Amino acid sequence: xxxxxxxxxxxxxxxxxxxxxxxxxxxxxxxxxxxxxxxxxxxxxxxxxxxxxxxxxxxxxxxxxxxxxxxxxxxxxxxxxxxxxxxxxxxxxxxxxxxxxxxxxxxxxxxxxxxxxxxxxxxxxxxxxxxxxxxxxxxxxxxxxxxxxxxxxxxxxxxxxxxxxxxxxxxxxxxxxxxxxxxxxxxxxxxxxxxxxxxxxxxxxxxxxxxxxxxxxxxxxxxxxxxxxxxxxxxxxxxxxxxxxxxxxxxxxxxxxxxxxxxxxxxxxxxxxxxxxxxxxxxxxxxxxxxxxxxxxxxxxxxxxxxxxxxxxxxxxxxxxxxxxxxxxxxxxxxxxxxxxxxxxxxxxxxxxxxxxxxxxxxxxxxxxxxxxxxxxxxxxxxxxxxxxxxxxxxxxxxxxxxxxxxxxxxxxxxxxxxxxxxxxxxxxxxxxxxxxxxxxxxxxxxxxxxxxxxxxxxxxxxxxxxxxxxxxxxxxxxxxxxxxxxxxxxxxxxxxxxxxxxxxxxxxxxxxxxxxxxxxxxxxxxxxxxxxxxxxxxxxxxxxxxxxxxxxxxxxxxxxxxxxxxxxxxxxxxxxxxxxxxxxxxxxxxxxxxxxxxxxxxxxxxxxxxxxxxxxxxxxxxxxxxxxxxxxxxxxxxxxxxxxxxxxxxxxxxxxxxxxxxxxxxxxxxxxxxxxxxxxxxxxxxxxxxxxxxxxxxxxxxxxxxxxxxxxxxxxxxxxxxxxxxxxxxxxxxxxxxxxxxxxxxxxxxxxxxxxxxxxxxxxxxxxxxxxxxxxxxxxxxxxxxxxxxxxxxxxxxxxxxxxxx
Ligand code: GLC
Numbered sequence: 070x071x072x073x074x075x076x077x078x079x080x081x082x083x084x085x086x087x088x089x090x091x092x093x094x095x096x097x098x099x100x101x102x103x104x105x106x107x108x109x110x111x112x113x114x115x116x117x118x119x120x121x122x123x124x125x126x127x128x129x130x131x132x133x134x135x136x137x138x139x140x141x142x143x144x145x146x147x148x149x150x151x152x153x154x155x156x157x158x159x160x161x162x163x164x165x166x167x168x169x170x171x172x173x174x175x176x177x178x179x180x181x182x183x184x185x186x187x188x189x190x191x192x193x194x195x196x197x198x199x200x201x202x203x204x205x206x207x208x209x210x211x212x213x214x215x216x217x218x219x220x221x222x223x224x225x226x227x228x229x230x231x232x233x234x235x236x237x238x239x240x241x242x243x244x245x246x247x248x249x250x251x252x253x254x255x256x257x258x259x260x261x262x263x264x265x266x267x268x269x270x271x272x273x274x275x276x277x278x279x280x281x282x283x284x285x286x287x288x289x290x291x292x293x294x295x296x297x298x299x300x301x302x303x304x305x306x307x308x309x310x311x312x313x314x315x316x317x318x319x320x321x322x323x324x325x326x327x328x329x330x331x332x333x334x335x336x337x338x339x340x341x342x343x344x345x346x347x348x349x350x351x352x353x354x355x356x357x358x359x360x361x362x363x364x365x366x367x368x369x370x371x372x373x374x375x376x377x378x379x380x381x382x383x384x385x386x387x388x389x390x391x392x393x394x395x396x397x398x399x400x401x402x403x404x405x406x407x408x409x410x411x412x413x414x415x416x417x418x419x420x421x422x423x424x425x426x427x428x429x430x431x432x433x434x435x436x437x438x439x440x441x442x443x444x445x446x447x448x449x450x451x452x453x454x455x456x457x458x459x460x461x462x463x464x465x466x467x468x469x470x471x472x473x474x475x476x477x478x479x480x481x482x483x484x485x486x487x488x489x490x491x492x493x494x495x496x497x498x499x500x501x502x503x504x505x506x507x508x509x510x511x512x513x514x515x516x517x518x519x520x521x522x523x524x525x526x527x528x529x530x531x532x533x534x535x536x537x538x539x540x541x542x543x544x545x546x547x548x549x550x551x552x553x554x555x556x557x558x559x560x561x562x563x564x565x566x567x568x569x570x571x572x573x574x575x576x577x578x579x580x581x582x583x584x585x586x587x588x589x590x591x592x593x594x595x596x597x598x599x600x601x602x603x604x605x606x607x608x609x610x611x612x613x614x615x616x617x618x619x620x621x622x623x624x625x626x627x628x629x630x631x632x633x634x635x636x637x638x639x640x641x642x643x644x645x646x647x648x649x650x651x652x653x654x655x656x657x658x659x660x661x662x663x664x665x666x667x668x669x670x671x672x673x674x675x676x677x678x679x680x681x682x683x684x685x686x687x688x689x690x691x692x693x694x695x696x697x698x699x700x701x702x703x704x705x706x707x708x709x710x711x712x713x714x715x716x717x718x719x720x721x722x723x724x725x726x727x728x729x730x731x732x733x734x735x736x737x738x739x740x741x742x743x744x745x746x747x748x749x750x751x752x753x754x755x756x757x758x759x760x761x762x763x764x765x766x767x768x769x770x771x772x773x774x775x776x777x778x779x780x781x782x783x784x785x786x787x788x789x790x791x792x793x794x795x796x797x798x799x800x801x802x803x804x805x806x807x808x809x810x811x812x813x814x815x816x817x818x819x820x821x822x823x824x825x826x827x828x829x830x831x832x833x834x835x836x837x838x839x840x841x842x843x844x845x846x847x848x849x850x851x852x853x854x855x856x857x858x859x860x861x862x863x864x865x866x867x868x869x870x871x872x873x874x875x876x
Contacts, residue, residue, distance in 0.1 A: 070086075070748060070749050071085075071086075071745060071746060071748065072084055072085065072086045072088075072089045072090075072093075072748050073085050073086070073170075073745075073755075074745070075393055075742065075745070075755075075756070076171075077389075077392070077393050077396075077397070079171075079173070080173065080174055080375070080397045081171045081172055081173045081174075082171075082172040082398075082754075082755070082756040083169050083170070083171050083172070084108050084168075084169065084170040084172065085168065085169055086168070087108065087109055087157075087158040087159070087165075087168050087170070088133075089108065089748070089752075090748065090749060090752035091133070091415070091752050091753065092107040092108060092109070092111070092129070092133060092415055093107065093108045093170075093172070093753070093754040094106060094107045094108070094414070094415055094754070094776075094777070095108075095172045095173070095176075095177045096175075096405050096409070096777075097112070097114075097175065097176070097177070097192060097193055097194045097201060098114075098193075098194030098198070098201070099194075099408050100115075100117070100408055100409060100412065100468070101116070101117065101197075101199070102114075102115075102116045102117075102194060102198065102199040102200070102201075102343075102344070103115070103194045103201070104119070104125075104127075104201075104413060105127075105413065105414065105415065106177045106192050107137065107415075108170040108172070108177070108179070109133075109157045109158055109159035109170075109179075110139065110140055110141070110155070110156075110157030110159065110179055110190065110192070111127060111136065111137035111138045111139060111140070111157075111159070112125055112127065112137075112138040112139040112192070112201065113125055113127035113137070113138055113413065114138065114139075114201050114342060115413065115419070116199060116269075116344045117469055118467065118469055119230060119412055119413045119419030119420075120229070120230055120231065120419055120420055120421040121228060121229055121230075122228045122269070122344075123226050123227075123228055123229075123230040123233075123419070124225065124226070124228070124271050124342065124344060125138035125139055125223060125224060125225065125226060125342075126138060126224045126225060126226035126233065127226075129415045129416075129418065133159070134159060134160065134162060134299075135159070135160060135298060136159060136160035136224070136298040137224075138223065138224060139201075139203075139221075139222065139223045139224070139342065140155055140157055140159070140160060140221075140222050140298075141155060141156060141157065141190065141203070141205060141219065141220065141221040141222065141340075142154070142155050142161070142219070142220040142221075142222065142301070142304060143155070143156060143183075143186060143188065143207065143217060143218070143219055143220075144217070144218045144220070144304060145184075145186075145215050145216055145217050145218070146216060150305055151218075151304060151305060152184060153300070153301075153304050154183045154184065156179065156181045156183065156186075156188035156190060157179055157181070157190070158181065160297075160298035160299050161299050161300075162299060163183055163184075164183075165181055165182060165183050166182040166183065167180065167181055167182035167187070168180075168181045168182075169181070172754075172756060173371075174371060174372065174375040174397070174401060175193060175194075175371040175374070175375060176191055176192060176193035176368065176371055177191075177192045177193070178190065178191045178192070179192070182210065184211075185209065185210055185211025185212075185213075185215065186207060186208070186209060186210070186211070186215065186217065187207075187208040187209075187210045188205065188206065188207050188208075189205075189206045189208075190203055190204065190205045190206075191203070191204040191368065192204075193367075193368060193371060195358075195367035195368075195370065196367070196370050196371065196374055198354075198367070199343055199344060199345070199354075200341045200342060200343030200344075200354065200358065201341070201342045201343070202339065202340070202341055202358055202364055202367070203221065203339070203340045203341075203342075204337070204339050204361075204364050204368070205219065205221070205337065205338045205339065205340065206335050206336070206337050207219065207327065207330065207335065207336050207337075207338070208330075208333070208334070208335040209330040209331060209332050209333065209334055209335075210332075210333075211332060212332050213332065214329050214330065214331050214332065215329070215330055216328060216329045216330075217327040217328070217329075217330055217336075218324060218325060218326055218327060219277075219324075219325045219327050219338050220304065220309075220322055220323065220324050220325070221273075221275065221322070221323055221325075221338070221340045222289075222320060222321065222322040222323075223273050223320060223321045223322075223342055224286065224318075224319075224320045225244065225260050225271060225319040225320065225321070227240045227243070227244065227262055228262055228265065228269065229262075230419065230420050230421075231420045231421060234420075241316050241317050241318060242316050243262045243263040243264060243316075244260070244261075244262055244263075244314070244316060244317060244318070244319045245260065245261060245262075245263055245266070245313075245314060245315055245316070245319070246258060246259065246260045246284030246285070246313055246314040246319050246320075246321065247259045247260075247284075247313050248282055248284070248311070248313055249348050251274075253278060254278030254279060254280075255274070255275070255276070255277070255278060255279065255359070256274065256275075256278075256279035256282060256323060257272050257273070257274040257348055257355065258272065258273045258274065258282055258284060258321040258323065259271065259272050259273075259348060260272075260273070260284065260319050260321060267346075267347075268346060269344055269345075269346070270344065270345060270346070270347055270348065270351075271321075271342070271343070271344050272341070272342070272343055272344070272345065272348060272351055272355070273321035273323065273340065273341070273342050274323075274340070274341050274355055274359075275323055275325065275338055275339060275340045275341070275359075276338065276339045276358075276359035276360075276361070277325045277327065277338050278325065278326075279323045279324065279325060280308060280324050280325065280326045281308040281309040281310070281311050281324045282309055282311055282321070282322060282323050282324065283303060283309040283310055283311075283312060283320065283321075283322040283324075284312060284313055284314040284319055284320060284321060284322075285310075285312050285314040285317045285318065285319065285320065286317065286318035286319070286320045287317060287318065288303060288309075288310050288312050289301055289303050289309070289320055289322055290302065290303070291303050308324065309322060309324050321342075323340070325338060337361055339358065339359065339361060339364055341355060341358050341359075343355075375401075377440075378400065378404060378440040378441060379396065379397065379400055379401075379440065380819075380821060381439045381440045381820070381821045382395070382396075382400075382439065382440075382790060382796070382818065382819070382820050382821070383396050383818070383819045384396060384790075384794060384816060384817065384818045384819075385816060385817040385818070386794070386809075386813070386816040387813050387814070387816070388737070390737070390740050390742040390743045391736070391737070391740065391742075391789065393742050394740055394741070394742050394785075394789070395786070395789050395790060395794075398741075398742065398756045398757060399436075399758075399782060399785060399786045399789070400436075400437075400440060400786060401757075402757045402758060402777065402782040403433070403436030403437045403440075403782045403783055403786050404437050404440065404441060405777060405778070405782075406429075406433040406436065406437075406777075406778055406779070406780070406782050406783065407430055407433040407434045407436075407437050407444070407445070407448055408444075409777075409778055410424070410425040410426055410429055410430050410433070410468075410778070411425075411426055411429055411778050412424070412425075412778070413778075414775070414776070414777045414778045415776070415777075416760075416774065416775040416776070416777075416778075417775070417778050424465050424466050424467040424468065425451075425452075425465060425466055425467070425468050426464065426465045426476075427452060427455060427462045427463060427464055427465060427466070427488075427491045427492075427494070427495075428464075428488065428490055428491045428494050428561065429780060430448060430452055431452055431491075431494035431495045431497070431498040432494055432497075432498070432780045432783050432784065433780060433782070433783050434448050434449060434452075434498050434502075434783075435497065435498055435501045435783050435787060436782055436783025436784070436786045436787060437783070438498075438501060438502050438505050438506075439505050439798075442502070442505060442506050442508075445502055446502065446508075446511065449495075449498060449499060449502060449511075449533075450514075450516060451466075451468055451471070452495055452498070453495065453516040453533060453536050454471060454516060454517060454518075454519065455471070455473040455519045456492060456495065456516075456518055456519060456536050456539075456540070457518055457519050457520060458518045458519075458520055458528065458529050458539070459539070459543060460492055460539035460540050460541075460542050460543025460544075461487040461488075461489075461491060461492045461540075461543050461547075461557075462487075462488075462491040462492040462495065462540075463475065463519055464476030464477075464478065464487075464488055464491060473519060475487070475558075476488070476558075477558070477563070478557075478558035478559075481558070481566065483568075483569070484558050484566060484568060484569070485555070485556075485557045485558050485568075485569050486558065487557045487558060488557050488558050488559055488560065489544070489547065489554055489555060489556050489557035489558075489559075489560050489573055489576040490560040490561050490573075490575070490576050490579055492539075492540035492543060492544075493540060493541075493544060493576070493579045493580055493582075493583045494579075495536070495537070495540060496537045496540055496541065496583040496586055496587065497582065497583060497586060499511075499512075499533060499536075499537060500537075500586040500587075500589070500590055501798075503590070503800070504798040504799055504800055505798045505822075506823070507800075507823050507858065509594075511533055512532060512533050512534040513532050513533070513534070514532060514533050515530045515531065515532055516530060516531065516532075516533060516536060517529070517530045518530065518531065518536075537587065537590075538587075538599075540583070541580075541583060541584065541587060541603070541606070544576065544580045544583075545580075545606050548572075549570060549571070549572035549628070550570070550572065550628070550632060551572055551613060551616075551617040551628060551632075552609075552610075552613040552617075553572040553573070553574060553576075553577045553610075553613055553614065553617065553618070553628065554572060554573055554576035554577040554580055554610075555569075555570070555571070555572055555573070555576075556571040556572060556573040556576065556627060557573075557576075560573040560575045560576045560579070561575055561579075561648065562575070562648070562683075562698070562707055563697065563707070564696065564697030564698040564700075564701075564706070564707040564708075565627065565635070565695060565696065565697070565698050565707070566695075566696040566697065567627060567629050567630065567635075567694070567695070567696075568630055568694075569630065570629075570630030570631075571627055571628060571629050571630050572627065572628040573626075573627055574614060574618045574624060574625060574626055574627065574628075574636075574649055574652075574653075575626065575627075575648050575649065575652055577610055577613070577614050577618075577656075577658075578614065578652035578653050578655065578656040578658055579652065579656070580606075580610055580656075581607060581610055581611060581614070581656030581657065581658050582652070582655055582656045582657075584603050584606055584607040584610070585607070585656070585657060587599070587603045588600060588603045588604055588607065589800070590800075591603060593800040593801075610658070611656075611657075611658040614653060614656075614658045615658065615659075615660065615663070618653070619663060620634070620636075620637045620638055620639075621638060622638070622666055622670050623636075623645055623649065623650055623666065623667045623670040623671075624636075624649045624650055624653050624659070624663075624667055625637045625649060626643075626646035626648065626649035626684075629694075635695075636649045636684065641686075642686050642687065642688040642689065643684050643685075643686070643687075643688055643695075643698075644674075644684075644685065644686065645670060645671075645674050645675065645684065645685060646683065646684040647671055647675050647681050647682065647683050647684065647715045647716075647718070647719055648683070648715050648718065649667075650667035650668060650670060650671045650719070650722070651668075651671070651715070651718035651719045651721070651722040652718065652722075653667060654667065654668065654722035654725055654726065655718060655721060655722055655725065661726075664722070664725075664726055665726060668719070668722055668723060668726065668728070668731075671719055672731070676735070677711065677764065677765045677770070678738060679711055679738065679739075679762050679764075679765075679770065679771045680711035680713060680716050680735075680738055680739045680762055681711065681715065681716050681719050681735065682704075682709050682710065682711055682712075682764045682765070683707055683708075683709065683710060683711070683712040683715050684707070684708070684709055685709050685764075685766070686703065686709060686766065687701070687702070687703025687704050687705075687708045687709030687710075687764070687766050688703065688708055688709075689702075689703050702767065703764075703766040703767065704763050704764035704765065704766035704767025704770070705761075705763055705764070705767055706761050709764045709766050709767075710761050710762065710763055710764045710767070711739075711761065711762040711763070711764050712760070712761050713739060713758055713759060713760060713761060713762060713779065713781040713785075714760065714779055714780040714781045714784060716735060716739050716781070716785070717736075717781065717784035717785045717787065717788035718784065718788075719735055720732045720735045720736050720785075720788040720792065720793070721784075721787070721788050721791075721792045723735065723808075724788075724792040724793060724795070724808035724839070725792075727808060727838055727839040727840075728808070728838065729793070729807075729808040729809045729810055729811060729837075729838025729839055730810050730811055730838060732788075732792070732793055732808060733793060733809065733810040734810075736785070736788065736789060736793060739758070739781075739785070741753075741754070741755045741756065741757060741758055741759070741773075742755060742756070744773075747771070750771040750772065751771055751772065751773050752772055752773055752774075753773040753774065753776040754776050754777075757776050757777050757782070758776070758779055758781040758782055758785055759773035759774060759775055759776040759777075759779065759781075760774070760775035760776070760778070760779035760781065761773065761774055761775055762774075792808060793807070793808060793809060794807055794809070794816065794818060794831075795807035795808055795809075796818060796820055796829070798822060799855060801855060801857070801858065802855040802856050802857045802858050803820065803822050803827060803855070803856045803858075804854060804855045804856075805829065805831070805841065805844065805854050805855075805856060805867065805869050806839070806841065806854055807831055807839065807841075807869070807871065808838055808839040809831075809833065809838060809839075809871075810838070811833075811836045811837055811838050812836060813833055813836075814832065814833055814834075814836075815830065815831045815832040815833045815871070816831050817829065817830050817831070818831075822858070823858045823859075823860050824859070824860035824861070824862055825858075825859035825860055825861055825862065825863055825864070825865060826863070826864040826865065827856060827864075827865055827867050828864055828865065828866050828867065829867045829869065830866075830867070830868050830869065831869040831870075831871065832868070832869070832870050832871065833871040834870065834871070834872070835871065835872050835873070837871055837872065837873060839871075840871055840872055840873045840874075841854045841869055841870070841871055841872070842870055842871070842872035842873070842874065843868075843869070843870040843872075844856065844867065844868070844869055844870075845866075845867070845868040846865055846866070846867050847865055847866055848866070854869070
């Protein structure tokens with residue numbers, strides 16, 4: 070069954086059946102103000118920290134048919150009573166003649182038709198704004214005049230999101246609603262937690278006269294809440310009660326007598342849900358967005374913003390699904406992930422604890438820095454501020470308070486209190502930023518380390534370059550019995566916690582990749598001494614990895630503290646891990662025959678039609694030594710599931726060996742766009758990558774979960790653009806080194822890079838995967854395949870001919 074289609078022209082996905090297997094969402098606004106909007110009009114909106122300043126009550130675990138956060142009811146007189154429905158389908162579930170949810174860039178537009186009334190609701194947060202706007206257009210498409218009432222409604226939560234769920238006396242005792250009657254019958258409903266009333270007031274208002282309102286859920290539903298969201302009893306009466314709640318479950322409902330709409334006529338109602346210090350303070354912006362022209366302007370700024378962001382790279386390949394993903398959906402997700410980290414989605418519920426993950430954001434930022442370099446740098450600065458003096462990093466932090474913690478490691482007594490990979494990712498992220506922007510000055514910027522004195526002042530600062538050096542030094546020194554990197558609490562795979570003394574081949578390889586970056590950087594800076602040192606570290610770790618890490622057909626993944634390998638043919642479960650194979654190729658540690666064998670083992674043992682499994686066979690039953698991974702049934706999440714984040718690493722590794730056909734096949738099989746026809750099995754949104762898909766050991770093979778906030782976004786984008794299409798920013802220019810399917814005749818790309826536009830055309834006359842024989846820039850042949858930096862604001866034509874020397 071299909072639930073919708075891609076509208077590439079308008080850069081939207083259009084959902085045409087509201088009964089999707091799980092809610093499908095979009096993001097509105099940013100962490101500063103915004104949240105998620107689901108395809109049935111529900112919204113989880115926060116300002117700043119979703120744990121401490123949440124505005125709407127959105128509980129994903131309650132059934133999809135229920136109302137969550139925000140909705141709108143429409144009604145008209147029928148007989149003695151009213152016919153009531155929601156143009157969002159939920160919560161009234163009335164039969165509809167048309168339902169479309171347009172998932173757009175920064176907005177969601179729900180278009181529906183019920184009982185001769187067509188409604189178009191555009192939901193968005195203006196760029197930089199602190200209000201969610203709903204622009205509601207109601208058109209009478211029947212052949213008779215209809216008298217319509219519109220009742221937009223929001224349900225509030227206590228700002229402390231967890232408190233809302235843990236205390237059912239204190240919370241309602243503190244929650245209050247109040248009305249401000251404005252000129253011309255307009256009204257502003259405010260809502261606040263009593264303790265915050267002088268600092269944070271939520272407001273809900275509209276641009277049409279309000280004939281009555283409700284601020285209490287119990288009154289609205291009626292009959293001691295035996296009335297339901299599907300049939301609120303108060304909507305059977307002509308007016309709402311105008312009750313100002315001094316306690317209770319707060320809502321805001323505004324009844325508008327929109328009046329008689331003649332056939333063909335449209336009326337427009339605009340609501341705003343925002344937060345401010347006071348109504349007085351919010352008044353100018355409230356007045357502003359009551360003006361439909363102003364709302365129109367704010368809405369127009371969204372495509373302008375996304376145009377700028379997306380225009381950094383636009384491609385035209387023979388694969389429409391890849392074009393759609395690379396040009397719109399993947400970069401959009403790449404913008405969302407560094408902003409929201411793992412804070413707030415339908416799956417990551419933002420009740421506290423996690424905040425921004427150091428490793429997560431360091432990787433996320435790499436997917437967004439070409440289009441949003443300024444924001445990327447701001448995030449890099451923050452990350453470096455939680456980098457410790459000894460070179461490892463705090464695992465996660467709250468970006469508003471900059472308080473950091475050691476993640477789950479702090480909860481396990483006796484466990485190492487650092488993650489062996491965290492600090493290495495930042496070396497990859499910073500160098501990626503430098504290669505993209507050429508902004509080498511950033512390296513000299515002083516940024517404090519995390520540790521502070523009693524007065525909260527940082528104990529030490531270092532330049533960005535110094536931070537990177539310390540990160541490298543930490544891992545160099547933190548070696549175990551085989552001389553390989555110690556695992557710490559865990560490496561990238563959170564769920565394998567083997568205790569002190571265990572070693573990680575993954576971290577050893579990530580260290581290798583970070584060293585490659587440092588080698589390139591120090592070479593570029595002409596720092597011979599560092600270059601020699603990093604080269605020595607690199608060669609040493611490479612030698613150790615190959616001496617101890619090779620199993621017989623593939624690389625092992627870990628050594629336990631007592632030297633037992635994991636990810637070895639000697640194990641019954643968890644014999645082979647995907648990251649154990651892709652990373653020795655990415656680091657360049659694997660010699661050619663081993664690289665080929667390791668990736669062949671991935672293909673034979675880990676590949677499925679839905680993606681590559683993280684490991685196999687899955688552990689079957691809890692094992693306290695291995696920890697978290699064994700809490701999942703075989704085939705789920707890290708335990709033999711298709712943990713998607715790791716798939717692009719295999720794709721990248723394949724391109725490094727020149728296997729363009731395989732790289733592309735692996736890319737295609739995880740492209741969510743291509744899942745559109747198999748949604749009943751897959752279930753999640755086909756316009757974003759999910760974190761995980763159940764593997765083939767699980768009866769629900771192919772089922773996706775945890776969409777949106779995943780490192781898959783950044784790495785799939787890098788795999789597609791840097792490695793398959795091969796457009797790789799380097800210090801001295803843009804390297805063009807495609808590794809494409811042999812059947813492709815070529816592709817085109819427009820890439821903005823350091824102040825110039827590169828109009829690239831790649832032709833593949835001999836139908837090979839990799840190899841460039843000729844590069845012409847503006848008609849002139851150049852040596853090599855690195856196109857220089859122009860920075861002249863002009864467009865340059867780059868013609869690439871693929872071929873092997875001698876062909
Ligand atoms: C989750 C975590 C990430 C970790 C991954 C694999 O996605 O956010 O930090 O690397 O799981 O365990």
